[in-house]
Amino acid sequence: MILALDIFTVLFVSAGAFFFLAGTVGLLRFPDPLTRLHALTKADNLGLGLVVLGLLPRAEGPLGALKLVAIWLLAQLAGATVTQLIARIARQGPPPA
Amino acid sequence: MTVALAFDAGLAVLVLAAAGWTIAARETFAAVVGFVAYGLLVAIVWVRLAAVDVALTEAAVGAGVTGVLLIGAAAQLRGTEAAAERPGAALRVAAVVLCAAISAGLAAVVAMPSDPAPTLAPEAVANLPATGLGNAVTGVLMAYRAIDTLLESVVLVLALLGVWSLAPDRLWGGRPGPGIQPHPDGVLAFLARLLAPVGIVVGIHLFWVGADDPGGKFQAGTILAAMWMLVMMAGLADAPPISRRWLRLAVIAGPATFLAIGIAGFWMADGFLAYPAALAKPLILVIEAAMTLSVAATLALLVAGPPDRRPLP
């Protein structure tokens, strides 16, 4: 049982790490601030979700697991809204000096 | 080389690189972003050093609130940046020499300690049950060195007075800030409406948990201040005029409660800031609650700055 949970953790944390790698590669290779923003937000948030999923068996009871999921939801909310603000700045350029 | 050592070495290199980039950055805005990134990385360093209370404060104050303060300053200085004088070569060489000497001194003290290293940690932990607390850091802040914490809370109020005194006489009592136009259907208002309640819950959680686990009044107060600043930035609430009585009461509530309980120690226990044995933890919690409110109000007002708009007659 413990072995099965450990394998579950390693599997999902590795999947999360893969998506972080994908996000970073996108950050390096995409030509435009908007596309880079897309790679950063989508891939990294998905990676974080997979990492949280993998760490759920090792959490401190149901409240600890709930806290982990809440952190991921907070990162989702922040990512979704802040991306809109950054994209607006990327489109309209810096304010006049 | 163990995995943990490799991780720590990589983290140290990353922190140094971030610090170096922040110093070398050309524009103020870029330097502030680098500084906030550096602050968030240093929070991870504190976690690796097992100082979780300090990590919480670093993430909240060092990265969050200080970042907002510096961004506000950078935005106000944007017009005059190109015309500012650069310091001469002699001054820069002197600064490098001084910083290198201080760093070398600190490294020598840390890397070659006397044997055994002087520490009061065992005594601090051993005497903790008398205070009823489980977190040694809170015990040091609120019981063993309560006088330091009291003086620091008064210093915060004095700093706020200093910032307010920068306003011209005719604007005294007005509202700080330029008054942001709210976009009620916009993204920022949406974020403020959702994030602020979450932040308030997290802040109260950190205050409550600080008695037995890492946390406490200062981190909780900083989170509450940040949520109030977020609401003001989104335009959902305007900055209050600094002449409002409830505002001033909120600012002094913490130090006043602390002082009152400290003076009551003359009658209830041995002396100033001594707690009676049975009431230690409830009294500490009362002080912490009042201090959380004061820290939240004071930090948010410090960042908002001196009044900018004429008070209404």
Add this chain to the structure above:
Amino acid sequence: MADVLVAAAGFMLAMVAVGLVRILRGPTDADRIMAAQLLGTGGVAALLLLAAATKMPAVVDVALVLALFAAFASVAFAQGASGSDAGDPEATDGA
């Protein structure tokens, strides 16, 4: 098992490092604001893995505060880079 988790945390940190190098070099202000968001996800992942590896549940609180303040700092940067008009992405006045 703890070693695997610390190694994963180290990998996340390496991704954050590479991302920071690219972001902080980015020519526009919009690029640089992304640094706060990068740390808000990558740094949080590293901290959660460290919390599980060292069995210190208090570190999860640090990750929570980090995520909160990364969002807050991003909003502050967006305001600083664009004046006080960052609220409505559909507004066309003055854009």
